[in-house]
Amino acid sequence: MHPLLVVVAAASVALAQQVTYDSLLSVKNFSVFGGAGITNTGPSIIPLDIGSYPSASITGMGAATLGGDTHAGDATALQALTDAEAVFGAAANLTATIVPTELGGTTLTAGVYNSTSGELGITNTAGPLTLDAEGDPNAVFVFRPGSTFITSTSASIVLVNGTQSCNVFFIVGSSATIGTSSSVLGTIIARTAITMNTNASIVGRVVALDAATTLDSNVFTEECNVEPSPEPSPEPSVEPSHEPTANPTPAPPTAEPSASPSPSPTEEPSAEPTREPSAEPSALPSPSPTEEPSAERTSESH
Numbered sequence: 001m002h003p004l005l006v007v008v009a010a011a012s013v014a015l016a017q018q019v020t021y022d023s024l025l026s027v028k029n030f031s032v033f034g035g036a037g038i039t040n041t042g043p044s045i046i047p048l049d050i051g052s053y054p055s056a057s058i059t060g061m062g063a064a065t066l067g068g069d070t071h072a073g074d075a076t077a078l079q080a081l082t083d084a085e086a087v088f089g090a091a092a093n094l095t096a097t098i099v100p101t102e103l104g105g106t107t108l109t110a111g112v113y114n115s116t117s118g119e120l121g122i123t124n125t126a127g128p129l130t131l132d133a134e135g136d137p138n139a140v141f142v143f144r145p146g147s148t149f150i151t152s153t154s155a156s157i158v159l160v161n162g163t164q165s166c167n168v169f170f171i172v173g174s175s176a177t178i179g180t181s182s183s184v185l186g187t188i189i190a191r192t193a194i195t196m197n198t199n200a201s202i203v204g205r206v207v208a209l210d211a212a213t214t215l216d217s218n219v220f221t222e223e224c225n226v227e228p229s230p231e232p233s234p235e236p237s238v239e240p241s242h243e244p245t246a247n248p249t250p251a252p253p254t255a256e257p258s259a260s261p262s263p264s265p266t267e268e269p270s271a272e273p274t275r276e277p278s279a280e281p282s283a284l285p286s287p288s289p290t291e292e293p294s295a296e297r298t299s300e301s302h
Helices: 003-011 022-029 075-092 234-246 252-259 263-267 275-283 287-301
Strands: 030-034 038-041 049-052 070-072 107-109 111-114 120-122 129-132 141-143 149-151 157-160 168-172 176-178 183-190 194-196 201-208 213-216 219-221
Touching (some): 022 030, 022 075, 030 075, 030 213, 049 075, 070 075, 075 183, 149 183, 176 183, 194 201, 201 213
Parallel strands (some): 038 213, 049 070, 129 157, 141 168, 168 183, 176 194, 183 201, 194 213
């Protein structure tokens, strides 16, 4: 740990008891972080902040598309590093289930994972790593290899049954290397360097604590964007509810045709006096009931 961080971390009460998305604190605001700086090549797309501390070296961002702020050696970067160190320390205290070094081709449920060798990786030829939340959107997956995390070219991670990328963590004891054109997700926090090879993409973030982060035409996507989804749903539900209510109001026309069939029952009993009583009484009673109730119904409908 950096000397300056010893004092800051000692004064902070933020040592998380568990590793969750909320425990990232200010790290959530960053897409890329490097303790010894950040180097970029090519048109990387980075939606959130980038930062480095204690080094202020951030180069090659002229070709990149940045959606956030740049924090080079400032107080915001220091706080992000402090919070990342807290998550790294919390992960080290978690009891892990031992799995094979090769994660490709396996399906895992929520839990904490490590290997006997202290190395974890995903090889394209073995297949994707599948993470299954079993219907629990709060399911957390923590991979904490004591040594390295490495993916081959075109390796991938697949989420099923409600798994969210913001609940996936790779807390790496040394370095992390994401292979060319690989597609991974989650928060990667490595003690030393992180290398994102050409066209590798991640839904999440990368944080190198003591060394540099190297990018090459990479695409970062912000994870857990769940807030926009509830907003559009109420709007369509409200608008159609008013439109159908406005259309049924022309129910009065249906009341008028109901008056025309009313004389039909009067014609049935009329054997002889059909024409005389039906002509006068039917004309008088028929308008009165039709006009009055129609006025009442319209007033009630209004």
